[in-house]
Amino acid sequence: MTPSSVQGTAGEDRSDYTKDESKAIRRRSLTLLWSLVSPLRGLLILTAATVVISTALRVLGPALIAYGIDTALPRAVEFADWMPAIGVTVVYLLTGVAGAGLIGWYVVLSARLTQAVLMDLRTRIFRHTQRLSLEFHEKYTSGRIISRQTSDLESIRELLDGGLNQLVQGALYGVFTLVALFLVDWQSGLVLVVMGIPLFLLMRWFYNESQKGFRLSRVVSARLIVQFVETMTGIRAVKAFRKEKRNDEEFGEISAEYRQVNLKLVKLYGVLDPGLILLANITMAVVLLWGALRVVDGTFMIGALLAAVLYVRNFFGPLEEVAMFLNSYQSANAALEKVSGVLEESPTVPDPDEPVDLWTSKGHVEFRDVEFGYSGDRMILPDFSLDIPAGQTIALVGTTGAGKSTLAKLVSRFYDPSAGTVSLDGVDLRSLHPKDLRRAIVMVTQEAYLFSGTVADNIALGKPEATLDEIEAAARAVGAHEFIEALPDGYSTDVNKRGGRVSAGQRQLISFARAFLADPAVLILDEATASLDMPSERQIQDALQTLLADRTALIIAHRLSTVAIADRVLVMEHGRIIEDDTPHNLIAGTGKFAQLHAAWRESLV
Ligand SMILES: Nc1ncnc2c1ncn2[C@@H]1O[C@H](COP(=O)(O)OP(=O)(O)OP(=O)(O)O)[C@@H](O)[C@H]1O
The missing domain is CATH 1.20.1560.10 (ABC transporter type 1, transmembrane domain)
Incomplete structure (x- = not known):
């Protein structure tokens, strides 16, 4: 040893x-x-x-x-x-x-x-x-x-x-x-x-x-x-x-x-x-x-x-x-x-020896008595429980460093909790085959990384066997088709070649199309709308509506306008949920979210 x-x-x-x-x-x-x-x-x-x-x-x-x-x-x-x-x-x-x-x-x-x-x-x-x-x-x-x-x-x-x-x-x-x-x-x-x-x-x-x-x-x-x-x-x-x-x-x-x-x-x-x-x-x-x-x-x-x-x-x-x-x-x-x-070195999130089959997932996510910290001594989530019914769209807001991304990483099983369980449809994520897990849960982050290859290749990453028609349909659904068509070689444009370079917002739309094509039961958007420019706000809302329809979604958003499309808003502070309600109720109330929302509205004027 x-x-x-x-x-x-x-x-x-x-x-x-x-x-x-x-x-x-x-x-x-x-x-x-x-x-x-x-x-x-x-x-x-x-x-x-x-x-x-x-x-x-x-x-x-x-x-x-x-x-x-x-x-x-x-x-x-x-x-x-x-x-x-x-x-x-x-x-x-x-x-x-x-x-x-x-x-x-x-x-x-x-x-x-x-x-x-x-x-x-x-x-x-x-x-x-x-x-x-x-x-x-x-x-x-x-x-x-x-x-x-x-x-x-x-x-x-x-x-x-x-x-x-x-x-x-x-x-x-x-x-x-x-x-x-x-x-x-x-x-x-x-x-x-x-x-x-x-x-x-x-x-x-x-x-x-x-x-x-x-x-x-x-x-x-x-x-x-x-x-x-x-x-x-x-x-x-x-x-x-x-x-x-x-x-x-x-x-x-x-x-x-x-x-x-x-x-x-x-x-x-x-x-x-x-x-x-x-x-x-x-x-x-x-x-x-x-x-x-x-x-x-x-x-x-x-x-x-x-x-x-x-x-x-x-x-x-x-x-x-x-x-x-x-x-x-x-x-x-x-x-x-x-x-x-x-x-x-061995993976800290090991594959299960006998994975539980989960062919189709409904998208019910649950955190039960979860404890988590990156290094042993500092707890980021001290005692965390949360039930997200299948199909619900959750917006997660809170101060910086509250633990929102950490939550997303736990749902994606980039990390395992030190105590408690994170489960999908009642199955501990640790028991799922990585293939089933990746098919069921997809995370889109702000980086929206594009691999070398064509735009079509990059979208097809969500579903490698997808046809060109399916790829195009996915791009249309999230509002990415127009700009892709305008690229020098359309869908065949090489993203690493001169002329194929796309902006941060366009990259984001490509990654939305990729996620749409992957069609996961649970979709996590971690600050994923941050690089999209304001004039297309309406478009973003439409793209998100299409992207999130019929699936469980966890949106980590700084942009409070995205919160409007959520069924439920969670306000986080120091690894705990301090408010949990519909956006409507929270805005009408007097809590933290109501203050944040009021400040945001004022900033728009
Ligand atoms: N890889 C890591 N190793 C150690 N500590 C980390 C790591 N990632 C995040 N942290 C710590 O965990 C805490 C929560 O971070 P997290 O990224 O979840 O916050 P957040 O709510 O998403 O913040 P933001 O809105 O700024 O993205 C922070 O104090 C951060 O310093």
Whole structure:
């Protein structure tokens, strides 16, 4: 079980993990990696076999040279027996060719493996983040999600595409070389093992330090992306409030920090590289000296000495590369840690295991003893009960922050209450299949988001199988047909292309048409009439009348004129309903709504 301090995306911005936390994160990354690789076990085994065999063949070289010099050559010189020399040359050539061929095959196989893993991971991140509840998206900014899907995946791709080959081959080469050295001359092998102690300490120091550095580097680079994405998505507000200078400063500060972190990382190589060279040279000198003494003594052969020196050189050769690719390994590891965190998050509004069937809904909505707060300590709806009979049109008014949108989000099941139930036709929303829920309850918000595609595509989102006639009928019903017809390509106009750009009010009408076509039993309009311009007030009323006919409706309205079409008005304050009556009765009374209404009427004069 991952400790709660690093569960999911918690603790993601830290780089000072405790031992237990680090262990848990590592375990989570490994589990993810295994889940990605295990379906490809066959390919993995084949890839591993090719790299093991090809490396073993490459390591044979110096031993063959030693045999050539110490055995085959003297036989040719002394007895004119050329067979061993020819034999060893042929074997040398054959192992070279086979080793090269296998390496080629390994590269192809490993590419196939890594591309499959990457595709799986990419799809998983997309699917999973899309499935996560609104609560997650409201607290985890889009910039961070983007960096998971882009820069993190890119780091993993870099490692898998190039670094891993080098890393695996280098590490295997080192191990095989050590074994071969022991077989050729155990005394030189012993020297290498003794020198292996400072080598191990150096590599371990580098690994730990660079791991810390890379974690920090990823945290800062994610902040850079978040800052960039937030600035660009809010570019209108940035310009309107002249926030450019402050943004420049903030971005500059994070950039400077990023540079600092990366500089520190590079400095680690300034210790590692000379350290490796020094250790290699000392080992080589000791092996050479000790070997030479034994050659003089007549207890060691010159060919074996040459092989021992070659092995020592070969042993240290790839270490530099291994260290370099530890770099991309670290970076990919840090990325995998974050990605596995996102994938560990689970939807806070889970789908029911055994959903209750609700083919057709009447639209009876009920809140019973509901308690809700976004974070545990602050209640937004302390104790809320409300019965909305099927077909009723409710207007919800109240001071800002009273909890009106929260109510709408609970009916749409973007969130679940912490106590009590929200039900549709007597069925707890938690027991409904998401498909039934989405078919029965539709929310239209002020944003009225349009997806890339044509106007018709955007309306058809409410009913994907709709015909063009149905789409047009829906647009006519809400009064959107005229302006759509006037667009350059009518219903086929691409909303993202030049000329296809529509105004905020037009977008709203398109989303009304979309909702009309979806024909839900319950419709929620959250400030949805706010962007419609005043001259078409009459039109709005007509559009709303058509849109709301024969269904339950919950309208959150600042515009008091919309309230007139409601059967019932609820006035909310601090998460409670303080007035609940027909608009007529409320206006005639002396309560809060009567005051609001009087003030509004005065403002019209
Ligand atoms: N995602 C969120 N996380 C934490 N708190 C939130 C979140 N959304 C809203 N709140 C808080 O919940 C309270 C009720 O917000 P809500 O949006 O429901 O009010 P509202 O009545 O719709 O207000 P308005 O008329 O201004 O839209 C507010 O105090 C707000 O700060």
